[in-house]
Amino acid sequence: NAGVTQTPKFQVLKTGQSMTLQCAQDMNHNSMYWYRQDPGMGLRLIYYSASEGTTDKGEVPNGYNVSRLNKREFSLRLESAAPSQTSVYFCASSGITQASYGYTFGSGTRLTVV
Amino acid sequence: AQSVTQPDIHITVSEGASLELRCNYSYGATPYLFWYVQSPGQGLQLLLKYFSGDTLVQGIKGFEAEFKRSQSSFNLRKPSVHWSDAAEYFCAVVGTYKYIFGTGTRLKVLA
Numbered sequence: 001n002a003g004v005t006q007t008p009k010f011q012v013l014k015t016g017q018s019m020t021l022q023c024a025q026d027m028n029h030n031s032m033y034w035y036r037q038d039p040g041m042g043l044r045l046i047y048y049s050a051s052e053g054t055t056d057k058g059e060v061p062n063g064y065n066v067s068r069l070n071k072r073e074f075s076l077r078l079e080s081a082a083p084s085q086t087s088v089y090f091c092a093s094s095g096i097t098q099a100s101y102g103y104t105f106g107s108g109t110r111l112t113v114v
Numbered sequence: 115a116q117s118v119t120q121p122d123i124h125i126t127v128s129e130g131a132s133l134e135l136r137c138n139y140s141y142g143a144t145p146y147l148f149w150y151v152q153s154p155g156q157g158l159q160l161l162l163k164y165f166s167g168d169t170l171v172q173g174i175k176g177f178e179a180e181f182k183r184s185q186s187s188f189n190l191r192k193p194s195v196h197w198s199d200a201a202e203y204f205c206a207v208v209g210t211y212k213y214i215f216g217t218g219t220r221l222k223v224l225a
Contacts, residue, residue, distance in 0.1 A: 033212065040123070040217060048212055058212065096183075103213065105155050107155075
């Protein structure tokens with residue numbers, strides 16, 4: 001089925017460890033996004049890529065880096081994980097005009113940093 | 115600044131009762147507005163969207179929303195709630211290249 005695939009679904013890290021969250025979409029969407037979701041705070045944008053070859057900071061970029069590997073893939077890296085990065089991470093993608101098509105979300109990665 | 119406010123953190127309704135979830139936005143131009151639903155452990159699914167034209171928009175699963183410019187609101191409604199509607203609901207407005215989400219309203223449905 002067409003959509004957004006995120007891996008892994010669950011991850012536990014120790015403080016200071018690094019990891020990369022993977023995201024791939026097969027809908028030929030131009031734009032891709034990484035959000036984090038925390039209780040009572042809704043979804044907050046970490047980074048986004050409006051098109052292949054470009055990335056920009058969102059609302060909460062500190063402690064994260066991203067790579068738009070190609071049109072399909074957009075990865076999120078935590079270089080040195082901190083307990084404050086315990087969250088659920090969602091990747092999303094949208095078409096040429098995001099307002100026209102809306103976002104398609106992945107099912108999320110639940111990350112715990114201990 | 116662009117923002118979205120969902121004043122109700124939790125709402126509980128009985129199955130078969132009507133539902134209204136509130137959403138207020140702040141946006142300088144004509145907004146593009148959306149409602150999403152998130153079931154436990156899942157990603158967000160688009161319910162409906164408003165761009166322009168008719169201020170009452172229909173969505174999936176029997177939901178509708180009404181855009182009221184004078185009140186800066188985009189409230190979500192459903193005439194008769196089903197137990198499967200229990201979920202978290204997010205309102206969003208489109209900014210430049212990205213959405214601004216509200217903090218969500220968690221809906222509980224009593225049998």
